[in-house]
Amino acid sequence: MNPIVQMEQVTKHFGKQEVLKGISLDINEGEIFGLLGPSGAGKTTLVKQLVGLEVPSTGKNKVFSIVMPSLDVISKIGYMAQSDALYGELTARENLQFFASLYGLNGARQKERIQACMEIVQLNDHTDKQVSNYSGGMKRRLSLAIALIHEPKLLILDEPTVGIDPVLRKSIWESFYELKKQGVTIIVTTHVMDEADKCDRLGMIRDGHLIAVGTPHALKESMNSTSLEDAFLSYGGGN
Amino acid sequence: MRVIALVKRILKQIVRDKRTMALLIMAPILVLTMLHLVFNGENYKPKVGFVDLPTALVEQLDDADEATVNLYETTDEAQTALKERDIDGYVSRSGTSLQLTLEGSDPTINGATMKWLQESLKSLNPDSSAAMLEVNYLHGSSKMSQFDSFGPVLLGFFIFFFVFLIAGVSFLRERTTGTLERLLCSPLRKWEIVIGYVIGFGIFTMIQATIIASYAIYVLGMMMEGAFIYVLVITLLLSLTALTLGVLLSAFANNELQMIQFIPLVIVPQIFFSGLFNLETISDYLSWVGPLTPLYYGADALRNVMIRGYGWGEISFDLLMLAGFSLLFMILNILALKKYRSI
Ligand SMILES: Nc1ncnc2c1ncn2[C@@H]1O[C@H](COP(=O)(O)OP(=O)(O)O)[C@@H](O)[C@H]1O
Ligand SMILES: [Mg+2]
Numbered sequence: 001m002n003p004i005v006q007m008e009q010v011t012k013h014f015g016k017q018e019v020l021k022g023i024s025l026d027i028n029e030g031e032i033f034g035l036l037g038p039s040g041a042g043k044t045t046l047v048k049q050l051v052g053l054e055v056p057s058t059g060k061n062k063v064f065s066i067v068m069p070s071l072d073v074i075s076k077i078g079y080m081a082q083s084d085a086l087y088g089e090l091t092a093r094e095n096l097q098f099f100a101s102l103y104g105l106n107g108a109r110q111k112e113r114i115q116a117c118m119e120i121v122q123l124n125d126h127t128d129k130q131v132s133n134y135s136g137g138m139k140r141r142l143s144l145a146i147a148l149i150h151e152p153k154l155l156i157l158d159e160p161t162v163g164i165d166p167v168l169r170k171s172i173w174e175s176f177y178e179l180k181k182q183g184v185t186i187i188v189t190t191h192v193m194d195e196a197d198k199c200d201r202l203g204m205i206r207d208g209h210l211i212a213v214g215t216p217h218a219l220k221e222s223m224n225s226t227s228l229e230d231a232f233l234s235y236g237g238g239n
Numbered sequence: 240m241r242v243i244a245l246v247k248r249i250l251k252q253i254v255r256d257k258r259t260m261a262l263l264i265m266a267p268i269l270v271l272t273m274l275h276l277v278f279n280g281e282n283y284k285p286k287v288g289f290v291d292l293p294t295a296l297v298e299q300l301d302d303a304d305e306a307t308v309n310l311y312e313t314t315d316e317a318q319t320a321l322k323e324r325d326i327d328g329y330v331s332r333s334g335t336s337l338q339l340t341l342e343g344s345d346p347t348i349n350g351a352t353m354k355w356l357q358e359s360l361k362s363l364n365p366d367s368s369a370a371m372l373e374v375n376y377l378h379g380s381s382k383m384s385q386f387d388s389f390g391p392v393l394l395g396f397f398i399f400f401f402v403f404l405i406a407g408v409s410f411l412r413e414r415t416t417g418t419l420e421r422l423l424c425s426p427l428r429k430w431e432i433v434i435g436y437v438i439g440f441g442i443f444t445m446i447q448a449t450i451i452a453s454y455a456i457y458v459l460g461m462m463m464e465g466a467f468i469y470v471l472v473i474t475l476l477l478s479l480t481a482l483t484l485g486v487l488l489s490a491f492a493n494n495e496l497q498m499i500q501f502i503p504l505v506i507v508p509q510i511f512f513s514g515l516f517n518l519e520t521i522s523d524y525l526s527w528v529g530p531l532t533p534l535y536y537g538a539d540a541l542r543n544v545m546i547r548g549y550g551w552g553e554i555s556f557d558l559l560m561l562a563g564f565s566l567l568f569m570i571l572n573i574l575a576l577k578k579y580r581s582i
Contacts, residue, residue: 051424052423052424052580052581052582053420053423053424053579053580055581069580069581069582070582071426071428071582074424074425074426075425075426077424079421079424081417081420081421083416083417084417085416085417085418085420085421086416086418087248087252087418088416089251089252089255089256090248090251090252090255094248094251097244098244098245098247098248099421099425101241101243101244102241102244102245102422102425102426102427103425103426104241104426130255146421
């Protein structure tokens with residue numbers, strides 16, 4: 001399989017603070033890749049580089065074999081930021097319409113996509129509600145729907161299930177698997193261990209270091225631990 | 240097209256936010272009305288004393304019904320009444336001509352008294368009074384009030400002020416809520432964002448300016464010598480400058496309060512150089528500031544059109560300057576967005 005994302009020796013400084021420390025990572029087409037790490041580890045900084053919102057201090061990121069940032073690549077990525085970026089004065093439908101038109105989706109096709117995406121996140125009964133009246137979990141789901149609107153080949157989701165109840169979380173993960181079947185590559189960041197367990201492969205990140213990469217099973221195995229949590233702590237301790 | 244999507248969204252947001260929309264239109268109308276009432280209000284009815292004037296003259300002046308007239312036998316009596324503020328001034332004979340003595344503590348009253356006397360005398364005898372109280376008006380007329388003279392400046396100022404604030408705050412929100420970042424990970428170009436904002440708010444300010452200017456001119460009767468279309472063009476360009484400046488400065492604010500902190504720094508000083516105060520009397524240390532402020536040109540153009548009745552020839556330089564400011568701020572805005580996405 002071709003790597004869809006290639007990070008080559010990427011570092012990132014904010015002033016004196018080094019937030020990413022020499023990260024090299026390949027992510028393959030069609031996999032669900034999880035970035036697991038505690039808050040402040042550098043997950044958001046890393047995924048922002050992949051969508052072109054940050055540039056590395058040294059090293060380079062390639063997405064679809066093109067060095068980021070590139071406008072052509074940007075339109076093939078669906079990004080969901082850690083904080084909900086929604087227009088509260090508008091209804092969910094108007095938010096979706098706006099973002100859809102930015103990707104050149106209009107008319108009947110736009111309607112179809114809005115319907116489909118709202119079904120995936122189970123918000124179709126609330127499409128014409130003003131977003132400021134949405135609950136936190138509903139906003140999160142609407143953000144996900146917006147990330148899906150233009151049928152991107154690569155989905156980058158920054159803590160997508162924060163504030164979403166377990167039942168809905170399960171159904172959202174089911175839709176991830178569904179998208180994966182359609183050939184979509186998904187990158188999710190999380191600090192929740194049981195969610196990390198659902199990924200095909202995991203990158204463990206801590207203080208800007210990528211401390212381990214592998215399938216959840218392999219990571220547990222190599223540290224002789226029964227849970228990812230233990231494995232994470234062992235890797236961290238060994239560093 | 241992407242810009243159209245952005246324009247539509249901005250207009251929807253403005254219309255949804257009823258309170259802000261009301262502020263943009265109603266606040267200038269309210270303030271202009273108050274100023275109109277304060278400065279124009281009821282015409283002041285001067286109280287004038289006549290000292291030993293010919294009876295025929297007194298009778299004719301008393302008819303005028305626009306002033307309260309008291310009769311006095313001697314100058315001393317009138318002087319006492321003046322001190323007591325029973326009258327605003329008195330008219331006495333000095334040789335062959337008439338002499339007006341004013342109380343003098345309130346310029347508005349002085350003006351009203353002088354105006355009344357002058358007009359009354361003129362209507363009686365166009366020749367004899369001309370020498371005594373001569374007031375010349377280069378522009379406007381003897382009917383021109385203070386409100387007329389600074390009205391155009393205020394009109395420009397309010398439009399500038401509110402557009403600056405609302406556009407700045409909405410862009411600030413775009414930044415702080417993360418939607419700007421979200422826009423930048425879509426194929427939207429940076430210039431498209433700036434143009435979208437300019438067109439979206441441009442359409443709204445056209446409507447705003449039309450309503451406010453029509454109200455000031457046709458309801459409040461603000462002096463309007465030139466063509467209305469010029470007023471619209473000037474206010475549109477002025478609001479574009481305000482919009483692009485507001486968006487630019489919002490990059491240096493982290494919340495709405497910090498945006499408001501720009502008002503005394505950026506907005507209020509512009510009033511001083513916009514012609515509300517006599518530009519000739521500004522100290523040399525400061526007089527160079529005026530030409531650097533957009534309102535200076537906007538107010539000049541509005542006065543040229545509304546008071547002096549001028550057209551393209553006289554306002555084109557001002558318009559060019561305003562367009563130049565907008566263009567400069569737009570370019571700086573596009574550059575400022577590089578911070579979020581380098582391409
Ligand atoms: N724009 C920035 N300027 C300065 N420091 C930043 C900036 N963005 C992130 N950081 C710092 O980088 C570190 C990693 O942040 P982040 O990538 O958001 O972590 P995570 O998403 O894993 O919680 C934090 O210490 C944060 O303070
Ligand atoms: Mg984060």
